[in-house]
Amino acid sequence: MKTTINHYSANAEHYYSLYQSISASSVHGYLEQALANITPSTALDVGAGSGRDANWLAAKGWQVTATEPATELLNLAKQHSQENVTWCNAALPALEHLPKAHQQFELILLSAVWMHLPSEERPAAIKRLSELLSNTGNMYVSLRFGPSDPERPMYPVSYEELQALAADNGLTARNLNPVPSEDGLKRSDVEWVTVELMKTGKK
Numbered sequence: 001m002k003t004t005i006n007h008y009s010a011n012a013e014h015y016y017s018l019y020q021s022i023s024a025s026s027v028h029g030y031l032e033q034a035l036a037n038i039t040p041s042t043a044l045d046v047g048a049g050s051g052r053d054a055n056w057l058a059a060k061g062w063q064v065t066a067t068e069p070a071t072e073l074l075n076l077a078k079q080h081s082q083e084n085v086t087w088c089n090a091a092l093p094a095l096e097h098l099p100k101a102h103q104q105f106e107l108i109l110l111s112a113v114w115m116h117l118p119s120e121e122r123p124a125a126i127k128r129l130s131e132l133l134s135n136t137g138n139m140y141v142s143l144r145f146g147p148s149d150p151e152r153p154m155y156p157v158s159y160e161e162l163q164a165l166a167a168d169n170g171l172t173a174r175n176l177n178p179v180p181s182e183d184g185l186k187r188s189d190v191e192w193v194t195v196e197l198m199k200t201g202k203k
Contacts, residue, residue: 024056051077146190
C-alpha cells in the first residue's frame, strides 16, 4: 500500500482533477435510490481521494468522515470540502486515528479502494469495517476488474472472495450489478461491480 499511497500523493493534482471530472451521481447511480430511503446520518468515506463523494453525501445531509492516506491529495481535498465533512489521514486495514475512536456509521463507502489491498490484508480490513458499521447500516464496496498499474499496484478481486470475508465477520453481501458496469472514465479495459454489505439479520 505504501507505494500506492506515495504515488497518489506525488501526483495529487492529476488525480484530484481526474476524479473531479466525473460526477459522484454518475459513478454511484446505484446509491441514489438507496439513499432516497435512508435518513441522512453518519457516513464514512474510505480512501476519499478528491472528496468528490464525501461532498456529494454531505450535500444530501450526511455527516461525513473522510479518510485519505495520501497527504497531498488529502490537503487538496480539504481546501474544497463542505463543512459537514471531517477529514483524517487513515488507511486500511487498521483505519487508525479516526476522529471518534468508537463511532459507528450508518453508511460506509469504499469507492475504487478494495483492489489496492493485497489479499492478505483484506480479512483484517473487513473485520475493522464490520466493527465500524452500525447494526442498521449499509456498506458499499466497488470492485475493479481490469489491468493493474505498476505505479499504484492493484490486486485481483472477486465478489466470491468479498462475500466469504463478509460472512466470516457477520455480514451479508449482495452483488448490485452481476453484469459489470462500464468505467466512468471511459477506459475500455476496466469494469466495475458494486457490492452491498450489511449486518447479517438486518431487516
